[in-house]
Amino acid sequence: MNHGSPDLYIAPELKRRLCGVRRVFVLTGAGVSVESGIPAFRGTGGIWGEWNPEDYATPEAFERDPVRVWQWYLGRIENIRRAEPNPAHRALAELERRLGPGAMLTATQNVDGLHRRAGSGAVAEIHGEIFKCRPVGPGFMGERPIDEIDIDMDGLPPRDAEGSVLRPAVVWFGEYLPPGPIKTIEEFLSIPPDLVVIAGTTAGFPYVQDWATRPKREGAILIEVNPDMTLVTPHADAAFQCPAGEALPRIFSHIEV
Numbered sequence: 001m002n003h004g005s006p007d008l009y010i011a012p013e014l015k016r017r018l019c020g021v022r023r024v025f026v027l028t029g030a031g032v033s034v035e036s037g038i039p040a041f042r043g044t045g046g047i048w049g050e051w052n053p054e055d056y057a058t059p060e061a062f063e064r065d066p067v068r069v070w071q072w073y074l075g076r077i078e079n080i081r082r083a084e085p086n087p088a089h090r091a092l093a094e095l096e097r098r099l100g101p102g103a104m105l106t107a108t109q110n111v112d113g114l115h116r117r118a119g120s121g122a123v124a125e126i127h128g129e130i131f132k133c134r135p136v137g138p139g140f141m142g143e144r145p146i147d148e149i150d151i152d153m154d155g156l157p158p159r160d161a162e163g164s165v166l167r168p169a170v171v172w173f174g175e176y177l178p179p180g181p182i183k184t185i186e187e188f189l190s191i192p193p194d195l196v197v198i199a200g201t202t203a204g205f206p207y208v209q210d211w212a213t214r215p216k217r218e219g220a221i222l223i224e225v226n227p228d229m230t231l232v233t234p235h236a237d238a239a240f241q242c243p244a245g246e247a248l249p250r251i252f253s254h255i256e257v
Ligand code: OAD
Pocket: 028, 029, 030, 031, 032, 034, 035, 040, 041, 042, 043, 046, 057, 109, 110, 127, 171, 172, 173, 199, 200, 201, 202, 203, 204, 225, 226, 227, 228, 230, 242, 243, 244, 245
């Protein structure tokens, strides 16, 4: 194990294994965007310390008070618009480019779009996208960029041309995950990756824990990058307890392609 290496020490045996890596699965969470100035959800300064998720991130909250939910999302959207990808996002995009088409997938719980803005092409956004909206109701039909609709602050919630109320196209607590990204992940994992990297997530959801640990049982290296310990840490071959923007470029420099 390689827990808590302050200098990001990478053991010779891990370096040797990283050399031969050709297929990579990455799972990210809010922590990878912290260095871009976007707060995480849990922990000191976290979003859920200031706002109650039951008032902003459930279908019931939206039904009760869609104006309040939209105002909150528009505030987050403004903050995210100003943010830039950081070295963690860029390291992931660069590794995908080096490995070549089809050899890497980044599955993210983030809705900020920063992986794509950094240049990652194979991204599975399992919790949706904050820059999109869709009509309320079950399913994920009718998604469109929020820039395509007129958002009148005095006339929230926005509606489409048919008069249906529009909601942010993100996944809220108690909702199903979108089927497209899930299929993408399961198809990618059907050919076992050599390396799984889980970065910047508390890994609180069982599906995240499963995606992180399943490939390891089939021989993949499992690396975690997170200043704190998580439920995945005991399973990791190496756990780097430092910021993703520092750790990921260093780790990926040992992958020789
Ligand atoms: P969390 O806020 O739960 O966790 C962020 C993790 O990132 C924590 O474990 C931090 O220790 C770690 N972290 C902080 N700074 C970091 C850095 N610079 N580099 C690496 N790690 C860092 O965020 P998620 O795990 O993404 O869902 O949360 C998962 C889901 O719960 C979110 O998608 C959202 C949330 O409630 C919904 O809204 C449905």
